[in-house]
Amino acid sequence: MPSQLLEAIDTLAGSALAPWKRQVNACLLVSLPRAEPWSVPHAGWHVDLGRLQNRGVVPGIQLFACLDTVAPKGGGTVVVAGSHRVLDDDPWIGPAMKHANRLRRLPYFRELLSTDVTNRDRFVNEPSRIGDVELQVVELCGEPGDVFLVDMRVLHNAAPNASRAPRLMVTERFMREDIMKESLAENRARVEASSLAAEERA
Numbered sequence: 001m002p003s004q005l006l007e008a009i010d011t012l013a014g015s016a017l018a019p020w021k022r023q024v025n026a027c028l029l030v031s032l033p034r035a036e037p038w039s040v041p042h043a044g045w046h047v048d049l050g051r052l053q054n055r056g057v058v059p060g061i062q063l064f065a066c067l068d069t070v071a072p073k074g075g076g077t078v079v080v081a082g083s084h085r086v087l088d089d090d091p092w093i094g095p096a097m098k099h100a101n102r103l104r105r106l107p108y109f110r111e112l113l114s115t116d117v118t119n120r121d122r123f124v125n126e127p128s129r130i131g132d133v134e135l136q137v138v139e140l141c142g143e144p145g146d147v148f149l150v151d152m153r154v155l156h157n158a159a160p161n162a163s164r165a166p167r168l169m170v171t172e173r174f175m176r177e178d179i180m181k182e183s184l185a186e187n188r189a190r191v192e193a194s195s196l197a198a199e200e201r202a
């Protein structure tokens with residue numbers, strides 16, 4: 001990983017990253033072409049976070065990189081640009097798809113997640129506003145070596161690959177050390193509470 005890239009991630013995260021996250025531990029993202037028209041998905045929107053207290057800070061940075069040309073409608077990950085800024089007054093962020101459910105109380109997200117909304121191109125073609133936050137679905141497309149650094153609170157999703165080529169990207173998550181520790185402690189507490197409840201029932 002080039003040091004300038006790690007420095008950029010550090011700067012965006014605003015605090016030290018978990019040291020073990022400095023080892024490369026990337027996931028390959030491959031999706032095969034499907035003979036179906038491309039459209040903005042309604043199911044599957046999520047964040048890659050466990051349940052966390054919302055401290056109003058960037059919990060980490062998720063890197064997405066193109067290993068090959070990723071053309072528009074070619075299966076690039078879709079993100080809701082601006083979605084990290086709309087839950088400032090909520091005490092929690094995550095986990096995963098529950099985050100999308102929490103956003104459902106805002107009409108924009110209710111429509112994005114609804115099977116009843118059939119004119120789905122508008123999420124890509126027209127920005128929407130909630131207060132001073134501009135929201136728009138953006139496809140992560142590019143050429144080999146292009147890198148996107150995304151706030152981990154940003155809602156995102158896999159998208160159909162309507163091109164003729166497999167989509168080849170790679171992703172890696174860089175969590176802040178303080179947030180990672182908190183997330184692990186939160187998980188541990190929940191596991192302990194549920195095993196205690198199971199023991200009491202037994």
Ligand SMILES: O=C(O)CCC(=O)C(=O)O
Pocket residue numbers: 029030048075076077078156157158159171
């Ligand atoms: O396959 C995709 O483009 C989405 C993958 C994803 O959600 C992730 O890597 O966190």
Ligand SMILES: [Fe+2]
Pocket residue numbers: 046047048156157
């Ligand atoms: Fe994800």
